[in-house]
Amino acid sequence: MSPITKKSVFLIMFPLLAVLMLTSCKEAVKPEEAGVLFVNQLVFQEDKDLFAANFSNGEELSEEINLQKKTLVANIVSDINQFGGVISSEQTEAMVELWIKKMMTTTQFQLKSLKDLGQRQYEVYFTVTGLDFIRSYQEMTDDLVDEMLNNPEISTNNYKLGDSMVASMTEAIEDIRQSEESVKVSLILEKDGSQWKIDPKEREKKATQMLLAFLSGHGSSESLAEEMQKVVQRSMTEAQNMIDDEYKGKKEKTSRDENKPEDSSSEKEETSGEVTIETEETYDTGNDSSNEKP
Numbered sequence: 001m002s003p004i005t006k007k008s009v010f011l012i013m014f015p016l017l018a019v020l021m022l023t024s025c026k027e028a029v030k031p032e033e034a035g036v037l038f039v040n041q042l043v044f045q046e047d048k049d050l051f052a053a054n055f056s057n058g059e060e061l062s063e064e065i066n067l068q069k070k071t072l073v074a075n076i077v078s079d080i081n082q083f084g085g086v087i088s089s090e091q092t093e094a095m096v097e098l099w100i101k102k103m104m105t106t107t108q109f110q111l112k113s114l115k116d117l118g119q120r121q122y123e124v125y126f127t128v129t130g131l132d133f134i135r136s137y138q139e140m141t142d143d144l145v146d147e148m149l150n151n152p153e154i155s156t157n158n159y160k161l162g163d164s165m166v167a168s169m170t171e172a173i174e175d176i177r178q179s180e181e182s183v184k185v186s187l188i189l190e191k192d193g194s195q196w197k198i199d200p201k202e203r204e205k206k207a208t209q210m211l212l213a214f215l216s217g218h219g220s221s222e223s224l225a226e227e228m229q230k231v232v233q234r235s236m237t238e239a240q241n242m243i244d245d246e247y248k249g250k251k252e253k254t255s256r257d258e259n260k261p262e263d264s265s266s267e268k269e270e271t272s273g274e275v276t277i278e279t280e281e282t283y284d285t286g287n288d289s290s291n292e293k294p
Contacts, residue, residue: 027194029054032114034196035124035187042069042207043214044104056197065207072211073099079228080137080169083144083155085162095166098173099215106131106178107214120191125184126210132179133216134227136172141235143168149239179217185210 028034034054040046042065052058073096081087107130115123147164148155154164187206189196198206209219218224 028191028196031122031124031189031191031196032111034189035126036111038187038189038198039109039126039210041065042210043107043109054195056192056195058195061198065203068204068207069100069211070096072208073215076215076224077169079225080140081162081165083148083161083165084158085160085165086158087162087166091162091166095169095173098170102173102176103131103214106176108178109214112184117188121188122191123186123188125186127182127184128210128213129182130179130212130214130217131176133176133218133224134231136176137228138231138235139175140165140168140172141231142238143171145235145239149242181217183213183217183219185213185219 029037037047037051037054041048041051041062045066048062051062055061074092077087077092077095077099107128109126109128112125112127114125117123144165147168148161154160185206187198187210188202189198208221212218212221212224216224218227
């Protein structure tokens with residue numbers, strides 16, 4: 001057996017040292033590129049390996065933001081159900097998956113600018129052209145209200161109401177279009193050696209804002225909730241007007257029927273049978289006493 005020399009030790013250790021040196025000398029990708037990687041992973045589930053390699057705890061972070069996305073969509077689905085219908089977990093999950101799929105295939109974003117915040121932090125700005133959710137929500141609400149008016153049983157059965165809501169919303173999401181307006185969002189990244197990281201609290205806030213922009217075309221949950229409430233109020237007002245008009249029409253018809261004159265062509269029933277009329281007549285017999293002689 002040959003003795004181990006310093007030369008042989010060096011030859012054995014050199015490849016490992018080279019890898020370590022290359023790894024330690026690796027530069028982080030530019031903040032703009034890191035921002036795009038984050039959006040692609042959060043929204044489109046793309047570049048998973050690159051994301052994991054360029055973000056601290058990248059694989060764990062990927063799982064966390066994916067869970068955050070599904071939770072957010074599920075919460076919005078719950079908010080949609082403002083009529084009180086019962087929706088099963090399976091129905092909710094199916095709507096979540098459909099909505100996310102439409103988001104991944106129908107939306108887009110653009111990198112706009114970069115701001116150096118100092119202390120190795122950067123804010124990356126994007127414009128997002130998301131889904132026109134409010135238009136679809138209006139269509140769903142109108143369809144559901146019409147169905148409730150035509151079939152009153154639905155409004156008294158929470159299970160049927162839930163099924164009707166899911167059917168209407170599913171159809172609306174399948175036909176959803178891209179919004180005509182864009183939303184500006186941003187992401188704050190911090191350089192961590194050769195990788196990037198995001199403060200957990202900041203990440204949750206910014207990721208939610210970004211997801212809302214893609215999912216609904218709105219930049220905040222407050223503005224989305226406000227628009228949804230307007231849709232419901234408008235639909236309920238229109239439904240009430242329809243009910244009032246129908247009631248008014250029925251009332252006017254009843255009033256006309258009550259004031260309608262009797263048919264002049266109808267005659268009273270005549271009594272059948274013969275009627276004998278007796279008359280008293282005075283006949284001149286020629287024996288008038290006033291003409292008698294004494």
